[in-house]
Amino acid sequence: MLIPISVLKKYVDIDIDIKDFVKNFSLKSAEVDSFGPFVDVKGLVIGKILATKDHPDSNHLHITTVDTKDEIQDIVCGAPNVMVGKKVIVAKVGTELPGGIIKKAVIRGVESCGMNCALDEIGIDHKFQGYEGIYYLDDDAPVGADPLKYLGLDDDVLEIELTPNRNDLLSIIGVAYDTKAMLGSKMHIDFTKATEEKEKADIKVQTETPNCMRYLSKVIKDVEIKESPAWLKGALMKMDIRPINNVVDITNYVLMVTGQPLHAFNYDKIKSKKIVVRMAKEGETLTTLDHQERTLTKNDMLITDGKKGLCLAGVMGGLDSEVEQDTKNIFLEAALFNPKTIKETSKRLGLSSESSMRFEKGIDPKMTEYALNLAAKMFKDIAGGKVLSGGYSFDNIDMSDKIVSVSLKTINKVLGRTYTLDEIKDVFTGLSFEYSLKGTTFKVSIPKRRPDIETYQDLIEEIVRINGYDKIDAVIPPSTSSGHLSNYQAFVRKIRHILSYNLNETITYSLTTQEKATYFDNKEYGLVKIMNPLSDDRIYLRHSTLPSLIEVVKYNQNRKTLDNFLFEIGRRYTLDSEEAILSGILTGTISNTLWKGEKEEVDFFYVKGLIENLFNKLGVKNYSIQKPIDALRGLHPGVSASILIGREEIGFIGRLHPDAIKYFDCPMSFVFEFSLEKLFAASHPLKTVKEISKYPFISRDLALVMDSDKSCEYLISCVKKAGKRTLTDVKVFDLFTGQSLGENKKQIALKLIFQDMNRTLETAEVDDLVEQILSQLEKLGITLRS
């Protein structure tokens, strides 16, 4: 909403510095989007073109001789519309225009002392000029005077952003009410009618639908349709409305001032001398002002002459009854329509205007009559019209005010400040809310212009904003309970902090394509699809974060960051559940000291070690990383593993399958992903420490040869089983797969640690144990390297 300050000042006194007022407004009323002069140019003058001749060295330039009262100078002008005798806006040498400072210049050999301006050259939208070339002022414009002042454009404009509850601020008068309240100043609304003729309007108005709640009208005769006076055109421009002619301009101006839409009909086209408001018949047609034939439904409201439609109520006028250049007599409508009906019609036809928008949001019924009278007066003053007396109307509006009560105690309890009764009274008086006070309870009549005020909370808002939010002290609330993260939340944080030591945490979008959403599980079940997506690549909620992480790797590699070690704590979405998952991707060199010739590339075992270390740090019990029963989708079948807790698979680690690398067009990478909630369920905080043996241990190294399809884990479990309790630890320290072992054999070297809790072990008994282990292993086809 654009508010020209000069228009606002017609309705309310603003006695403080305008900048302070604007600041006040933003703190007490609504958000200020912008504030400043409508035209930010100083020193423009009105000039008169005394003579014009063609430029000797150009076929489109003219040399104009311009009188600006103080001096007569030549100005070279490129406009196609130069005319002798016309009044123009002159920017003299030294004037600062939006496009730069005007300098004395020699244009193709001819000296030019300034510029004859088009409106857009002084910073006004071109649409307000309506023709090419320089802008012409009316012939009565005084030469040498300030053209902005003459046009009423030497004004500041306040632009405010409205929240959906404050539709009352969609009019200058509405803004004036708030202004009065915050400044404690006076408002000026002249409710007197225009002087009316003795002749009575001979038109009957009736409605056949309850969707028209009120219909007031006036007939104005002998109107002279012409351009509006400069001040009116200026006022409209400042509100971003293009001036058309005096009739249209008056209705638009009154709309902006009062918030009440008006419609002017060509009176002589209403032959029946009758207005009937009714709902349209299904399939009925009306050609609207924009020359479109509209097919209507029974949900559209029509203003008719009893038979045919004249106007689509609240939305757009009909072409047939349009006010044209030669129209003499006008039938003026000020009505209240059901917001829902207007909203439906405007939405269905895609026709939205300042009027329809206000009808949709609801209008202050107290403004209807005022708006009609204001317009009638303006028709009389500006268009020379004669206002006929009478004018049929009807009214189905309940004008009684709503009453809302609030006590001083409640106000203080909610706001946490001790208000005085006088402070509250001042607010209500300022807002022109009538009230009665019983004890310390206010009974407040809420004017119709403020339908947003329904409860005592709404009244409290009025009090605190008008009295000032700055009056509220900052009080630190007493802490009554002790806050904490849940164990699960702390667990997730711990994971983030552990991994962030050498992995980079990412956050990526959850919405993606179907193919990416399901790439790593191939499950369409429960896939969450958006009904109204904005783009093709954001339609489904993902089942895995990995495709997004792959995209991040590509993004960074494209920017020459080759090593990427990423993790993300995200969610896996299905229609019935959302599961927290931890995902990661690693590609490139994880550590190096190149000058020493040391460099470590990420491989499967780096990632596995990372996960195992994490699990150990988190106290996860009973986990294992095993060859998957079924191949994992998207992963290399030979370099991937399932992560199990007990027998339940909670996730996977592995190298990307060559097909995945091709599909994503990404580098070879290692990935992991698993359920955080399941991991949390398997993590157990330490309760009691394990006893440490006081006796020395004995170690034995064994190089064992076995079939290469048998797993290391199998070997270790066999050894542990045979070694019993004294065998406290088994470590792998070498792997050998040379031909010398025979076909399909591998050799794994183990270090066995023997220790007893209660005594020093004898060498002989350890030797015995080793023998027992070896003989057990031999039965399983595992032999000691000879």
Add this chain to the structure above:
Amino acid sequence: MELEELRKKICDDFQNLKLNLQTLTELRAQYLGKKGPIQEMLLEMKNLPNEEKPKLGEKVNALKALATELFDEKKKEIEDKLTQEALSKEAVDVTLPGKEINTGSIHVLNKVIEEVEDLFIGMGYEVKDGPEVESDLYNFQYLNIPKDHPARAMQDTFYVDVDRLLRTQTSAVQAHTMLESGGEKDVRIICPGRAYRRDDDDATHSHEFTQIEGLVVNKDVTMAELKGTLTVMARKLFGDDREIRFRPSYFPFTEPSIEVDVSCFKCHGKGCNLCKGTGWIEILGAGMVNNNVLKMCGYDPKKYQGFAFGVGAERIAMLKYGIEDIRSLYANDLRQNKQFK
């Protein structure tokens, strides 16, 4: 050999000795060994008359002590030198680069969330989250936004079906929490999480974003306490000398509703490009919980009142660290991410 002569020789020999542990040991054996001249003198003493014995004994023993001392001194000198030599051989250029291990990082949005969470945990809050695929009921209706409410247009929504949507705010969690509390318990929660709006992505809009909502419901919480709480937050996030101010606003779930500005931490209120010359920067929306919300969520507005606020983690991160494009928070350019340790 004369005693005096021997003393001179010992002194000379130890003094002239090249620094070598082996020759030193040999020299020691030569003078102090069992067959050395000192031992010999001591042995010869038994042939002397008794009255001369103490006198000579004293002298010989003094010589022995001297030789031992000279030896020990020399030995230490040699050992020190050897240690020095070894140390200087082992010395490295400490300015060569250390082992490069990829430096990890925490995403800035989670840094912000953790900072805010910790602050509010300290003020007695609990952290809550809920589903991102939410019902219309929790996301809108329980928050006093019935169907056809104009505020729905303020937050264009991704719908999954007629009743389910991607939550447009984490306030949905508040309704869950209040209903679970059964209308009797005090509520003090902070709800960080992902939310969605049907917005085209640009430098300041993101279809996915991170909301941090706070809610307090009890019998006597006031707007003054809201101001106190948010002042503490603003100071924690943007510096100890920050002030905040309230401006009127509108949210269906609060009444009164306010926008909250923090005094500009760049120009300290003088006016700069960051605060667009106003000295204040808008950071969040807040208000006193609308009674309709309390009622719908099982609390009696005659007994209970509340305040709520919601802030975008992106907004805080961008302001605090001078990040200009919201999309960069989701692009994860490691050159940016790695700066947040």
